Amino acid sequence: MLVGDNDNFVEVLLVEATPQALPGAGDLRLRVRVTFSTFHAEYDRVWVTASDFQAFLSELKALEERRQGSATLASMSPNELILQVHSTDRAGHMAVTGQLGRWCYARGNGMLWCQLPFDFALSCPSQLPQFLAEFRAMAASPEPRL
Numbered sequence: 001m002l003v004g005d006n007d008n009f010v011e012v013l014l015v016e017a018t019p020q021a022l023p024g025a026g027d028l029r030l031r032v033r034v035t036f037s038t039f040h041a042e043y044d045r046v047w048v049t050a051s052d053f054q055a056f057l058s059e060l061k062a063l064e065e066r067r068q069g070s071a072t073l074a075s076m077s078p079n080e081l082i083l084q085v086h087s088t089d090r091a092g093h094m095a096v097t098g099q100l101g102r103w104c105y106a107r108g109n110g111m112l113w114c115q116l117p118f119d120f121a122l123s124c125p126s127q128l129p130q131f132l133a134e135f136r137a138m139a140a141s142p143e144p145r146l
Contacts, residue, residue: 001134003085003096003127008120010034010083010096014138015044026050028138032081034100034116041100041116047076053139060085060135064128067092079115085122085131094122 001012011033018027031044052074059071063085070086082098101115 001131001138003083003122003131004035004120005123008036008118010098010100010118012083012135012138018050024049026053026139027076028053030081032083032100034118036116036118036120039116041114043080043100043102045102046081046100048073048081049076050139052076053135057132057135057139060128060132063087063094064132067094067125067128085128088121092125094125094128096120096122 003010003012011031013031013033015029015031017029018024020026027050028048029044030046030048031042032046033042034040056071056073059069063069063071068087068090070084072084073081074083075081079099079101081100084097086095086097087093088095097119099115099117101113103111104114106112
């Protein structure tokens with residue numbers, strides 16, 4: 001699922017879903033790739049709870065229908081992923097804001113927090129139905145889409 005255009009985008013792909021027989025059933029492990037301006041970040045261990053993902057889908061559906069408001073997806077681990085799709089005006093123009101971050105090992109200096117914040121307009125708000133359909137498919141599919 002790619003949100004944005006060739007210059008600025010967030011790509012979210014399903015890596016795995018926790019099986020129904022296990023604790024955390026339905027939780028999703030995502031691979032997220034961000035390109036913003038000339039900066040790039042990628043992390044393939046972003047976990048999102050099943051309930052948070054379902055709430056995001058509900059918010060995205062409401063946003064798609066009304067073209068007002070926002071839909072936010074956040075990772076289990078604080079600040080690893082914050083992805084918000086939101087309206088910017090009454091005409092229904094949309095933008096995407098958030099961040100992708102993780103702890104990185106920095107030789108001899110221990111761990112450093114690395115993050116890439118992003119904020120860009122969606123060039124085509126009419127893509128919202130496609131975003132919703134692809135995110136719904138991700139939640140329904142037990143198979144990764146890498």
